Amino acid sequence: METMRVQSVTPNDMPWKIKYDASRCTLCGSCVAACSFRAIECKVERRRMVFSEGELPDPQQRFSAVPVIRQVKDIQHYCRGCGICEKVCPNDAISPERNQDTRHPIITRCLGGDSIKRGGRKNLESSVRTLDKLRIGRISQMTDPSLDAQRHSFDMLAPFGRILPAETLPFSVDNNDNLQVEDSMPPVRWIYPVVIGDMSIGALSWRMWEAVAMAVAYLNEECGMPVRMCSGEGGVPVRLLKSKYLKYMILQIASGHFGWNRIAKAMPYMVEDPAGILIKIGQGAKPGDGGLLQAGKVAEHIQAIRGVPKADLLSPPNHQGLYSIEESVQKMFLSFNAAFKFRVPVAIKVAASATSVSVFNNLVRDPYNIVGGFFLDGIDGGTGAAHEVSLDHTGHPIVSKLRDCYQAATAQGRQGQIPLWAAGGLGKTGDLAADAFKMMCLGANGVFTGKLILQMAGCVGNDMGRCNACNTGLCPVGITTQESALVHRLDVDRVAQNIVNYFLAMDTEFKKLMAPIGNSSLPVGRSDALISTDRAVADRLDIQYVC
Amino acid sequence: MCRIGAIKSSNYVHPSQALKLMESQQKGHDNSGFAMVMHDLGGIFENYKHLPTLSMACTDEGLKLAEDIMHEAGFQRVMQWVPETDPQPGLDIHAMPNYVFETFDYPRYFRNGEQQEKEELLLDMRLKLRKALEENEQGFVYSFWPDVVTLKEIGDPRDIGTYFKLWTPDDKFTAKVITAQCRQNTNYDIVRYAAHPFFMQGYTALANGENTFYLKNVEAQRKLHRGYIGFESDSQCFLYTLHYVHRELRWPLRYYKHVVTPLPFDDIERREDKEQLLALRQSLAHLEINGPNTIIGVLPDFTMFTCCDAKKLRPVVIGRTDDTVVISSEVCGINDILPDRDWETDIYPHEREIVAIDNNLEVQRWRQ
Numbered sequence: 030m031e032t033m034r035v036q037s038v039t040p041n042d043m044p045w046k047i048k049y050d051a052s053r054c055t056l057c058g059s060c061v062a063a064c065s066f067r068a069i070e071c072k073v074e075r076r077r078m079v080f081s082e083g084e085l086p087d088p089q090q091r092f093s094a095v096p097v098i099r100q101v102k103d104i105q106h107y108c109r110g111c112g113i114c115e116k117v118c119p120n121d122a123i124s125p126e127r128n129q130d131t132r133h134p135i136i137t138r139c140l141g142g143d144s145i146k147r148g149g150r151k152n153l154e155s156s157v158r159t160l161d162k163l164r165i166g167r168i169s170q171m172t173d174p175s176l177d178a179q180r181h182s183f184d185m186l187a188p189f190g191r192i193l194p195a196e197t198l199p200f201s202v203d204n205n206d207n208l209q210v211e212d213s214m215p216p217v218r219w220i221y222p223v224v225i226g227d228m229s230i231g232a233l234s235w236r237m238w239e240a241v242a243m244a245v246a247y248l249n250e251e252c253g254m255p256v257r258m259c260s261g262e263g264g265v266p267v268r269l270l271k272s273k274y275l276k277y278m279i280l281q282i283a284s285g286h287f288g289w290n291r292i293a294k295a296m297p298y299m300v301e302d303p304a305g306i307l308i309k310i311g312q313g314a315k316p317g318d319g320g321l322l323q324a325g326k327v328a329e330h331i332q333a334i335r336g337v338p339k340a341d342l343l344s345p346p347n348h349q350g351l352y353s354i355e356e357s358v359q360k361m362f363l364s365f366n367a368a369f370k371f372r373v374p375v376a377i378k379v380a381a382s383a384t385s386v387s388v389f390n391n392l393v394r395d396p397y398n399i400v401g402g403f404f405l406d407g408i409d410g411g412t413g414a415a416h417e418v419s420l421d422h423t424g425h426p427i428v429s430k431l432r433d434c435y436q437a438a439t440a441q442g443r444q445g446q447i448p449l450w451a452a453g454g455l456g457k458t459g460d461l462a463a464d465a466f467k468m469m470c471l472g473a474n475g476v477f478t479g480k481l482i483l484q485m486a487g488c489v490g491n492d493m494g495r496c497n498a499c500n501t502g503l504c505p506v507g508i509t510t511q512e513s514a515l516v517h518r519l520d521v522d523r524v525a526q527n528i529v530n531y532f533l534a535m536d537t538e539f540k541k542l543m544a545p546i547g548n549s550s551l552p553v554g555r556s557d558a559l560i561s562t563d564r565a566v567a568d569r570l571d572i573q574y575v576c
Numbered sequence: 577m578c579r580i581g582a583i584k585s586s587n588y589v590h591p592s593q594a595l596k597l598m599e600s601q602q603k604g605h606d607n608s609g610f611a612m613v614m615h616d617l618g619g620i621f622e623n624y625k626h627l628p629t630l631s632m633a634c635t636d637e638g639l640k641l642a643e644d645i646m647h648e649a650g651f652q653r654v655m656q657w658v659p660e661t662d663p664q665p666g667l668d669i670h671a672m673p674n675y676v677f678e679t680f681d682y683p684r685y686f687r688n689g690e691q692q693e694k695e696e697l698l699l700d701m702r703l704k705l706r707k708a709l710e711e712n713e714q715g716f717v718y719s720f721w722p723d724v725v726t727l728k729e730i731g732d733p734r735d736i737g738t739y740f741k742l743w744t745p746d747d748k749f750t751a752k753v754i755t756a757q758c759r760q761n762t763n764y765d766i767v768r769y770a771a772h773p774f775f776m777q778g779y780t781a782l783a784n785g786e787n788t789f790y791l792k793n794v795e796a797q798r799k800l801h802r803g804y805i806g807f808e809s810d811s812q813c814f815l816y817t818l819h820y821v822h823r824e825l826r827w828p829l830r831y832y833k834h835v836v837t838p839l840p841f842d843d844i845e846r847r848e849d850k851e852q853l854l855a856l857r858q859s860l861a862h863l864e865i866n867g868p869n870t871i872i873g874v875l876p877d878f879t880m881f882t883c884c885d886a887k888k889l890r891p892v893v894i895g896r897t898d899d900t901v902v903i904s905s906e907v908c909g910i911n912d913i914l915p916d917r918d919w920e921t922d923i924y925p926h927e928r929e930i931v932a933i934d935n936n937l938e939v940q941r942w943r944q
Contacts, residue, residue, distance in 0.1 A: 169786075169788065169867070173785070173786030173788055173867040173868055174868060174889060176887070181887065182840065184840050184841060186841050188858050188861075192858045192859055192861075193855070193859055194859060195820075195825055195856065195859040195860050196824070196825065198855055198856065198859055200827070200852065200855075202826070202827065202828060206828040206830065207828075207849065208827060208828075208831060208849070208852045208856075209852070210851050210852055210855070214851075214855055217854070217855075217858055219841055219854075219858075439795045439796075439799075441799070442796070442798075442799025442800065444795065444796065444862060445858070445859075445861050445862055546788065547786075547788040547866060547867045547868075548788060548789075548866045548867075549866060549886065549887065550864060550866065553792070553861070554791065554792045554795065554862065555788075555789070555791060555792060556791065557790070557791040
């Protein structure tokens with residue numbers, strides 16, 4: 030008998046335990062081959078069998094070596110519960126099971142001496158979402174007839190770019206009573222109110238990124254929906270930079286400036302302007318924690334695009350050269366505006382925070398009119414890798430913060446001058462149209478989404494701690510990995526098709542929500558259309574409480 | 577649903593015509609009030625066109641309070657007209673004790689002032705009076721402007737007409753432009769201020785419909801101008817936007833239509849003036865209206881116009897003779913006051929135009 034070693038790691042210490050039925054297993058090996066985390070392995074077990082063959086009981090024993098599948102008892106290769114083994118097993122012989130008694134948070138720190146990192150999902154709260162406590166309760170009846178979602182036309186575009194107050198528009202009236210433009214105005218693009226949020230090529234596999242880009246091009250070229258995709262911080266393939274499809278891309282720059290060397294060098298060869306520039310200051314799922322691309326994911330093509338060696342790539346949590354809002358406005362916004370000759374709107378993305386309104390106020394009052402969008406990112410979303418402590422314990426919900434910013438703008442008579450774009454757990458229940466619509470009623474011009482796009486592609490992760498291994502480069506469905514074998518699990522065309530179909534469905538659902546409140550353009554600021562049965566939510570958001 | 581009507585004539589017209597215009601449309605409204613604004617006045621006001629007339633309904637205390645304020649500000653009364661009333665028993669009217677139409681001369685130091693300064697003063701005075709009389713509902717100040725009088729009352733429009741003896745035409749109380757509406761507010765509280773037509777600095781607007789962008793409009797307008805107050809009715813927003821676009825921004829009237837019901841983005845893209853149209857659409861997105869509406873408006877130069885929501889969800893018709901043009905929700909009202917007109921020339925405006933009538937009664941249709 031072996032000596033008991035208390036400190037040894039066993040499956041019971043892990044967040045997931047493998048449930049294996051040897052009697053159903055055909056030993057085909059598919060599960061072991063498919064498990065990207067190497068969390069299961071083939072082993073041979075010594076089995077003892079007692080038998081009796083004579084007329085009278087004559088127990089004998091026999092030992093045999095039996096090949097089986099076993100969970101790896103190693104903290105490096107613990108099971109993430111992704112369920113790929115179950116997916117590939119022809120006989121339902123294996124599946125992961127959540128382990129309530131896991132000691133994972135403790136032993137990982139004890140054994141590793143390092144903070145825990147994982148993919149961007151928040152696992153803490155599981156109460157009802159604020160957005161699910163809101164209903165669209167102002168239904169047009171009688172005096173203001175509802176519109177017909179199928180028959181009427183709807184104008185569903187949102188601004189991206191700095192909007193001047195009407196009294197400062199450079200207009201004159203000519204002799205024929207026509208308004209004439211006397212001077213240049215900041216560029217404003219009217220785009221679909223759902224932007225595909227910034228997931229970098231690097232965080233995503235090249236096939237996933239390509240699938241999103243394909244879907245965006247298709248939505249624009251074939252479906253007439255001006256959907257824009259933000260590149261994320263990590264550059265853009267040069268071929269795309271020089272193609273006409275660049276006009277559908279919002280280029281992101283963040284504190285790591287990854288990929289911008291190539292972008293800058295491609296500028297003379299661009300045949301189209303990009304849709305916009307998004308300066309990322311922070312992200313909602315892990316505010317205060319910069320971007321993190323672990324060395325394992327820095328494949329050759331990523332090194333090329335970003336111009337870096339194979340090493341952990343960290344975007345610092347702040348822009349090293351910027352110390353104040355005034356400075357950021359002058360340096361960063363102005364330089365990017367100037368880089369594209371003031372033809373491309375430049376916006377900012379910040380994490381929702383207790384201080385968001387101050388930041389927004391500073392920007393909305395800037396006299397240069399060059400900040401073309403306030404992308405406010407709340408907790409509850411996120412796709413990237415980060416320290417678990419940041420994911421689980423920092424962040425600010427988006428709903429009330431977006432509302433605060435809108436109300437701050439309204440109080441100053443400046444609503445709409447810097448378009449508000451919101452994100453953070455929107456579409457979490459699968460229903461982005463409803464979430465987006467409610468956010469617009471609360472004051473958002475549009476929303477952006479990332480995680481939901483991954484789910485459209487087949488991401489198996491969830492908020493209950495399933496998978497969440499985006500940081501490892503071992504994504505079992507080929508979405509957030511650069512391992513060739515894993516990436517090829519992803520069917521690019523199917524992913525693009527899923528995204529396109531989802532947007533088409535969502536578009537119909539937007540109309541089904543706009544019609545009953547009698548609006549043919551987006552209901553930005555129509556908080557009168559919302560009700561809540563939760564008094565605290567109603568009071569906080571300044572909407573009607575109902576019971 | 578509201579019914580709205582407006583008369584513009586080259587002759588002076590008595591309010592009995594407005595009552596008649598609205599009478600046959602009464603099945604479409606609920607007979608809960610009567611309100612009218614008269615521009616370009618005749619009769620007893622004809623010689624005082626250049627001086628502002630105060631229109632208000634008030635209690636005795638309210639009247640004293642208002643006169644003290646006017647006196648203190650240096651305004652000197654040059655004319656007063658108190659309409660004779662006929663308080664028969666059984667009339668459905670919630671009458672105020674006093675209806676006052678007083679014409680004032682400007683304070684001495686303003687008499688030679690710039691027109692703009694005078695106009696701002698008149699607005700400030702109206703706002704001041706309104707505020708002073710608001711307490712305990714001592715009075716309602718409807719307009720204070722040259723060549724304009726306003727009357728608003730709660731009750732059955734026929735009885736209100738009887739009470740003020742407006743059914744009997746005379747040549748003392750007339751105007752070349754009269755706008756009228758026969759319904760008190762139904763969406764919000766019944767207060768006299770909530771009845772259209774609404775008036776501000778020479779602009780009048782009245783509407784039939786529901787502005788589903790009311791909240792957006794209100795939130796934006798509150799910060800645009802000190803005079804944009806009240807918001808007792810969603811239709812007030814139409815007036816304030818008209819005032820803002822035409823007076824504050826000094827844009828031609830046609831652009832009012834582009835602000836309240838902007839062209840769809842696809843249509844703007846095909847226009848030569850797309851840069852302007854897009855800029856104004858985005859800068860004034862919060863003044864866009866939605867929902868079913870017909871608007872009638874009057875400008876300070878007495879141009880009268882009408883336009884509709886972008887889906888043409890409310891009716892309006894324009895009938896005319898050589899000396900009179902009438903805009904109304906229903907054609908039956910026009911038939912009553914212009915029975916001999918050529919109805920084949922009636923105009924039923926569509927959703928993408930403004931129909932404007934100038935002082936020569938020329939009808940212009942501006943396609944958006």
